Amino acid sequence: MAVFVFFIVSLSILVLRLLYIQVIRYGFYKSIADNQHNVSVEIPSKRGTIFDRNMRVLAVNLNIDSVFANCRVIKNKRLAAASLSKALKIDQDKIYRKLELDKSFVWLKRKITLEESDAVKKLKIEGIDMVKESERSYPDKSLACHVIGTVDIDNNGLEGLELYYDKYLKGESGWVVSTQDAKRKILESYQYEFIPPKNGFNIVLSIDEVIQSIAERELALAFEKFHAKAASIIVMDPRTGDVLAMANFPNYDLNDFKGRSQESIRNRAINDFFEPGSVFKIVTASAALEEKAVSLTDKFDCENGEWRIGRRTLHDHTPHGIMTFKEIIEKSSNIGTVKAAAKFGQNIMYKYIKLFGFYDKTGIDLPGEVAGMNRPVARWSGVSMYAIPMGQEVTTTAIQLACAIAVIADNGYIVRPRIVKQITDPAGRVIKDFPVIVPRRVISTDTVLKMRSVLKGVVETGTGKKAKLEDYTAGGKTGTAQKVENGVYSPDHFVGSFIGFAPVEKPVIAVVVSIDSPHPIYFGGDVAAPVFKNVVNDTLRYLNSR
Amino acid sequence: MSYYIEKKEKALNEILDRNDQLSYNIKNLESPSRLERILVSKNINITFPRKGHVLKMAKPVIVYRAQDIRQVGLERKVNIFGFLDFFVSRAEAQAKE
Numbered sequence: 264m265a266v267f268v269f270f271i272v273s274l275s276i277l278v279l280r281l282l283y284i285q286v287i288r289y290g291f292y293k294s295i296a297d298n299q300h301n302v303s304v305e306i307p308s309k310r311g312t313i314f315d316r317n318m319r320v321l322a323v324n325l326n327i328d329s330v331f332a333n334c335r336v337i338k339n340k341r342l343a344a345a346s347l348s349k350a351l352k353i354d355q356d357k358i359y360r361k362l363e364l365d366k367s368f369v370w371l372k373r374k375i376t377l378e379e380s381d382a383v384k385k386l387k388i389e390g391i392d393m394v395k396e397s398e399r400s401y402p403d404k405s406l407a408c409h410v411i412g413t414v415d416i417d418n419n420g421l422e423g424l425e426l427y428y429d430k431y432l433k434g435e436s437g438w439v440v441s442t443q444d445a446k447r448k449i450l451e452s453y454q455y456e457f458i459p460p461k462n463g464f465n466i467v468l469s470i471d472e473v474i475q476s477i478a479e480r481e482l483a484l485a486f487e488k489f490h491a492k493a494a495s496i497i498v499m500d501p502r503t504g505d506v507l508a509m510a511n512f513p514n515y516d517l518n519d520f521k522g523r524s525q526e527s528i529r530n531r532a533i534n535d536f537f538e539p540g541s542v543f544k545i546v547t548a549s550a551a552l553e554e555k556a557v558s559l560t561d562k563f564d565c566e567n568g569e570w571r572i573g574r575r576t577l578h579d580h581t582p583h584g585i586m587t588f589k590e591i592i593e594k595s596s597n598i599g600t601v602k603a604a605a606k607f608g609q610n611i612m613y614k615y616i617k618l619f620g621f622y623d624k625t626g627i628d629l630p631g632e633v634a635g636m637n638r639p640v641a642r643w644s645g646v647s648m649y650a651i652p653m654g655q656e657v658t659t660t661a662i663q664l665a666c667a668i669a670v671i672a673d674n675g676y677i678v679r680p681r682i683v684k685q686i687t688d689p690a691g692r693v694i695k696d697f698p699v700i701v702p703r704r705v706i707s708t709d710t711v712l713k714m715r716s717v718l719k720g721v722v723e724t725g726t727g728k729k730a731k732l733e734d735y736t737a738g739g740k741t742g743t744a745q746k747v748e749n750g751v752y753s754p755d756h757f758v759g760s761f762i763g764f765a766p767v768e769k770p771v772i773a774v775v776v777s778i779d780s781p782h783p784i785y786f787g788g789d790v791a792a793p794v795f796k797n798v799v800n801d802t803l804r805y806l807n808s809r
Numbered sequence: 810m811s812y813y814i815e816k817k818e819k820a821l822n823e824i825l826d827r828n829d830q831l832s833y834n835i836k837n838l839e840s841p842s843r844l845e846r847i848l849v850s851k852n853i854n855i856t857f858p859r860k861g862h863v864l865k866m867a868k869p870v871i872v873y874r875a876q877d878i879r880q881v882g883l884e885r886k887v888n889i890f891g892f893l894d895f896f897v898s899r900a901e902a903q904a905k906e
Contacts, residue, residue: 320836326826377830395826402836450811476841734860804857 300442303456304449308434309689310399310418311463313411313425315472316505316684320402322411322425322517324418326395328380329373334366336390343388347371350382374398399425401517407475408517409530410468410509410629410682422528424466424683427630431686431694434463464694467685469505474498474802478508481797482776486512489759489781489790495532496794497665498802501672501764501773503699504680506627506665507802532661533627536635537777540744541595541726541787542664542762543654545671547604548592548717550615553710556607559589559717563599570598575646577601580743580786592717593725595741597653604652612651613640618705619667620677621659627680628697635659654744665775668762671714671738672770675706719767730763730792735803738770739763739795741787746780756780761791765799772802 284292313322330351337343340362348355351372361369372379374396383393399414412423420429437460442453478496486494491512498508511531515523529535551557568582579596591599604612616622616637624634635658643651650656659667662680670677679700686695706714718738721727726741742760745752760777764770776791776798784790837843848855 320833323829323833325829325833326822327830377827377834395822400833402833403840403842406840406842448812448815450815452811452814473841476845479842480845801857804859807860808858808863 301440301455302443302447302449303438303440306437306439306460307397308436308460309397309462310414310434311432311465311689313432314465314467315470315475316468316507317471318467319472321407321468321470321472322399322401324397325400327374327398328383328393329396330371330375330379330383330391330393332362332369332371333390333392334362334364334369336367337362337388343391346386346388347383347391350386351375351379403472403476404516404518405514406472406479407470407508407510408514409511409528409532410470410506411517412630413517413520423530423629424468427628428466428683428686432463432466435461437461462689465687465689465691466683467687469500469503469507469682469684470509471507473805475508475510477801477805478798479510479514481794481801482510482512485776485778485781485790485794489778489784491778491782491790492780493526493529493531493535494778495535495661495775496777496798497532497661497775498798499665499669499680499773499775501669501678501770504666504669504678505684506680506682507772508798509682530629530631531779532775533625533629533632534660536633536658536660537758537779538655538657538744538747539659539664539760540654540742540758541597542740542742542760543657543659544592544595544600544652545667545714545718545740545762546615546619546621547600547612547652548588549619549671549706549710549714550611551588551603551607552713553615553706554607554611556611557588557603559587559713561588561603562586563588563591563602565591565596565599568598570601572649573646575649577649589717589720592740593720595721595726600653601649604648609640609643609648609651612648613643615705616651616657618677618703619670621657621663621667625660625662625666625680626700627662628683632662633660635663654742661775661777664760664762664777665773668739668764668775669773670705671711671718672764672773674708675704675711676701677703677705715767718763722763726786726788727761727763727792729788730761730795730799732765732796732800732803734800735765736767737763737765737795737799738767739774739792741792743785743787755782757785759785759787759790761787761795763795763799765803771806772799774799 310324312320315321340359344355344359344362347358353372358371361371399418410423412425413421414425415421420426438458439454440456442450444450478498482494482496494512496510497506499506509532513527515527562585564585565579565583567584568579570577577598579598583594583596586596586599588603621635622637624632637657647656666677666680679702681697683697685693688694715738718740719736722730722737722739727739730737730739740762744758746756746758748756758777758779759781762775764773774795776794778790781790
């Protein structure tokens with residue numbers, strides 16, 4: 264009887280307890296269970312790919328395996344360390360030290376290769392597992408590093424196009440609300456809500472991988488040969504403003520984020536301005552010819568290389584006597600150029616500097632472009648017209664010079680440089696097109712033809728003979744500018760540059776080469792003109808063979 | 810069913826990721842700067858073809874003149890024994906010609 268009563272009482276207590284849990288505390292326990300079973304998981308979007316103009320991949324996101332260990336589960340740690348050492352190519356003791364830790368999660372090696380991943384999978388060691396990690400990868404390593412830029416660990420753009428077009432490349436994460444089992448595995452058939460991720464758009468550049476490679480190869484050779492502090496090159500299609508190549512030295516490997524220095528990350532072609540020196544004479548000569556202030560056959564006395572004006576003395580690097588205006592530009596006479604500029608005056612000079620775009624940013628779609636520091640004509644000094652016509656007291660960036668030489672290469676029109684041609688969705692449909700923008704005409708066709716013959720003369724018989732091509736004709740202008748250091752012109756440090764185009768009859772490329780502080784040789788015609796020659800030779804041959 | 814779907818999805822993603830990585834590896838191997846470095850290290854001097862080395866052939870333009878078309882039409886009409894082709898194979902007939 265006592266046993267029967269005991270069972271009845273126990274059963275009653277049990278029923279009451281069940282009633283309490285199932286009915287009275289229903290809401291409380293349901294919420295705990297829901298919190299354990301139902302999860303919302305973020306599905307990250309895939310960052311868009313960056314292609315060159317021929318749809319060759321320049322930047323892509325990869326899901327790469329990373330190996331970790333749950334040390335508490337591994338039974339034979341010595342044996343595991345020995346096997347993993349071979350598979351991951353890491354020192355055995357180093358792995359063993361990690362496995363000995365009393366932790367349930369220890370990274371062994373992150374972002375491993377496919378071969379390493381296969382080797383680890385074959386081992387089938389309990390407690391060793393892999394997770395996928397998304398990584399931005401750049402197959403060409405340092406190629407066009409300053410144009411492409413980099414991303415941070417969370418795939419946010421930091422520099423270059425990765426930063427400028429971050430909102431297009433990034434995409435939007437998706438979400439899934441689902442039920443998970445006791446081992447925290449998502450049960451696919453119990454998904455309550457699914458918002459798919461929107462992958463980032465792809466970007467198609469105007470850069471040509473092959474031309475970029477040619478430009479970087481030649482610039483690297485000059486950079487090392489002349490022990491330069493820095494160097495930049497831009498190769499542009501003057502008809503469309505397409506930047507076919509843009510490179511700077513020093514540069515860095517896009518896949519090695521930690522290995523870069525402050526010096527190597529600057530896109531000097533658009534971030535740095537400098538006094539252009541004699542390459543700026545293309546502006547003076549264009550102004551003189553367009554305004555009909557001088558003709559190509561007008562003669563000027565170049566004072567045998569030394570001309571005193573008030574307290575200032577102008578020098579030519581080679582003494583010249585009487586020369587025609589064409590010869591003055593070909594031989595790059597400072598004295599002759601200043602005398603020619605005096606024929607039209609400072610207002611006209613200012614007008615053409617502005618028309619050639621040296622007072623404004625070019626509008627290239629890259630972050631951090633500067634416009635240089637050029638004073639308005641009202642603030643020019645009494646001696647400005649003895650300096651500006653030959654490229655002193657003005658500053659330019661390499662991209663501004665590229666646009667300026669493109670004016671002569673493109674029948675007198677200035678064109679806005681573009682580095683991105685299209686933005687496409689992951690299926691390849693065009694989302695945004697970047698049309699060719701031609702803001703204004705700068706000089707007439709007549710002046711263009713005259714300027715082309717002058718600049719051809721520079722390469723054929725003038726200071727730019729080292730830019731002469733083997734198969735094609737070229738025109739260009741050399742420049743050797745003293746650098747300004749502590750407010751005065753440095754006697755030792757120069758910027759050697761060359762700007763030009765080819766072929767002269769129907770230009771298809773315009774190139775700017777600038778080499779900062781080359782030594783012991785520093786003349787633009789010696790350090791930058793050969794780079795122009797080699798780059799243009801190979802680029803035209805490449806374009807011709809396509 | 811859920812575990813089955815998950816397993817298949819994981820396998821699919823694995824294959825897609827692998828494909829991406831292999832494509833990337835190929836791209837890496839094809840990188841112009843890398844190829845150039847290898848050629849230089851092996852003293853193989855390769856240059857782009859010069860201006861005269863590349864001949865671009867114009868696409869052939871096929872012009873059908875009215876006269877030719879008429880002639881073809883006539884030939885067809887003249888072939889009054891065409892029904893005999895039924896007895897011989899076409900290859901044999903061409904060989905006889």
